Structure formats: structure tokens, C-alpha cells
Amino acid sequence: MKKNSIKTVVAVGIGAALFFVLGRFVNIPSGIPNTNISVQYAVLGMLASMYGPVAGALIGFIGHTLIDLSWGGAPWWSWVLASTAVGAAVGFLGRKLPISEGVFGKKEIISFAVINVIANAVAWLVIAPVLDIAIYAEPAAKVFAQGAMAAVANSVTAVVIGALLCAAYSKTIAGKGSLDAE
């Protein structure tokens, strides 16, 4: 949070608010009963690669904690920390993606996709279930099944919607050397 730290503070605030609103009120059926598409992970992926790992982690942490609190109940910390990890990992691996410079071509789309799949796989296949077992002593089969479902759903959402968002956003920014001499 050294360079342009005010912007990071605000991006975390607004990002967490977005994460909350999307996670709490937007229900897009995925086709599998009782499983919704969590669009907030697309936005998390995009903002994390734009504002870095610290911002990504905080957006995931604050946003997810607020969602859990709003349902009434203590935050389910294992999954909150998994969201935090997604933000941190995407922010760290994707910090070089030139989205804010208006470049988001094929190459960037592929690396964005790979980064998001890695981050979501680590978070939902490792962090969330392992913490579920450690904190809540739930059966391993159940938490790994839930984790696998979340990993697939969130990766697909983050890659498809996230890439569409990044591509559309980068088009609104005039890139370097986009002026031609006449």
C-alpha cells in the first residue's frame, strides 16, 4: 500500500461493497440445484489484478465477512479466508496484467484465465476444506465435495465474466500510442 495508497483504500472499500451487493442479492441459477453463480468472484478477480494482492485480499475478506454477517451469524471463517486467498493470489499473480493501461488481448485473457483457475483451485480445494476440518471438524468427504463444486463454479465465473469485464473495461481506456499522426 505504498504507491497511491489512497486509491487502494477506496478501491478496497468500493470493491468490498460491490462484492457484498453481488454476493448477497444477485442470484443467477447455475443449473445445479441450490448452487448459484457467484458473480462476485469475477469482480474480485478483476479488481485484484488492477489494484494488487493487498487490495484483493482485503476485498475478499471484508466483502465475505459482511455477507456472512448479513445472513445473521458468525462469519464462516474458513470460507472467508478462502475468499481472502483468492483475492491475494489473483492480485499477486496478476499484478503485471496491463488492464488499466488499456491492453487486454488474447495473451492477457489466457494468463487472466490461468491465474484465476489456479487461485480458485487453491482456495476452494485446499484452504477452505482443510480449515473446515480443522475448525469445524466436518466430514472430509463433505467439505471436499463442497470445495470442488465451489472451485469449478467460481473458476468458470471468474474466467468467463471476469475476462469479459476486463476486455470491455480496457477498451474504454485509450492505450499508449493510440494517436496517429495525420
Next chain:
Amino acid sequence: MAAKTVLNYLPRRSVVHDLTGTTKLAFFLLFTFAGMLTYDTRVLLGLLLVSLLAFRASRIRVREVRFMLVFMLVFLLMNNFFVFLFNPNQGTEIYGTRHVLLNLPGRFAVTAEELFYLLNITLKYFIALPVAILFISATDPSEFAASLNSIGVSYRVGYSVAIALRYIPDIQRDYHSISQAQQARGVELGKKEPLFTRLKNAAGILLPLILSSLARIDVISNAMELRGFGKNKKRTWYRQRPFARNDYLALVLGALLLALSIVITFYDGNRFYNPFI
């Protein structure tokens, strides 16, 4: 507006409301931590009692928070059901004995151990519920950034949380109008569309929301920069209150509960209380 606020502050005169935000945050963390660590039924019942007493003292009526209660009960029932479905012998594995109460085909025999284990999971989650509801309903959101800062979180992060709480209703309103406008143009998110189209349509609604949010980030951060935000290492808070006697009492109680629950839970070297041996 259809979408009402969900993190609902219910102002009132009560012992709990009079505690500072810092105390409530610290107590909430200590309490949930105690509930998270232990699996000892006796400790869980004790914590439940404290939790219910605190709720009583806040003068918040059950009717006002009924929605959260119903949601949590449904969630807990579903969770218990899945825990049972995936491993009906988790209880036996933990407690080491097996008393079959009801013989069902396959591995789905209902054992006393499994039911006791499910009761513990439910208790574990349920004890946090009244305290969490209090934390949301009895804490003034404007005080929250100050509270975070005073338990040692950097004030920048506190400010981020304050911004999030402040802008949730705005973003909710934006989302609502954008999605209505897009739906009027035929963008559909329901089950009628194939999955990929649904995802693409979701992006169509999200994009205006993201763009307006990014613009908002610029406006707010410029305004904060102009006012010299982040220049000093520390800052003062308009809504911060000094500690009173009750604050110290609540903090001591929270710390004691955590210490007691750790001691009682772990003195026999096991997280679980085993009535079966």
C-alpha cells in the same frame, strides 16, 4: 425500494448499546473464537447461556431479527443433513463407540454418537447467532471504523470498511436500476437461457456497474487526497467514545470466557466432550 438494507442498526437505550463499538467488536471476536475452538458440549452450553443473556439485555426483540433466525435454522438443518449424508459415521469416528438407534439400509444407520455430534455442530454455530445479531444490530456503523482502529487495525483498513458500509446502499440501488434497465431490453438471467448466455448477460449488467464504481473510486480518492488523507500515522475519530466501567467488565468477561473454554476443552487433551465412555 424493494431491496432494503440488511445490515440493520436498531438504535435503542440498553446496556449493550451503551458499550463502545470497540468493546462490542472485541467481545464478538473473543466470543466467536471461543466458540470456534471448543467442541466441548458443556462449554458450548455455557456460551449459549451467556449469548442469550446478552441478547436479552439488548432489548432487541426476536420479531425484529426473525428473518436472520429463520435463515440460520434452515441453513443449519441443511448443513446437518449434508454432514450426515456424506459421513453418517463421523460421530462414531470421533467418540469411538457405536450405539445404533435406528437401523437404516447401507451405512446410514442412525447412531447416538452421530446425533450427539450433529447437536454439537448446531450448538457451535447457534451460540454465535445472538452475539452476531447484537454485533450488527446494536453497533452504530459510523462508530465501526473507529472501533477497528482502536483494536489495532490500521486506520486505512478501518476507513475501507467504513467506505464499504457507506456505499453498499448506493451500489445496491445502482445494481437495481441497471438490472431493470437491461431486463427491459431483454437481457435475461433466469433458467430460460443456456448457461453461457446467462454468464454473458451477467457481464452485460455488471459492466455498467463496474464502470460507475471505478469512476466512483476516482472521485472519492481525489476528494480524500485533497483533504490530506493518510498524511499522518494516526488519526482521531468523530464518533469515538471513551471507555466506561461496563466496557472493562465486558472485555474481562470476554477474555475470561475464552480462557475458561480453552482450559475446560483441552485439559483432557481432546476437543470433544465424550459422554459415551
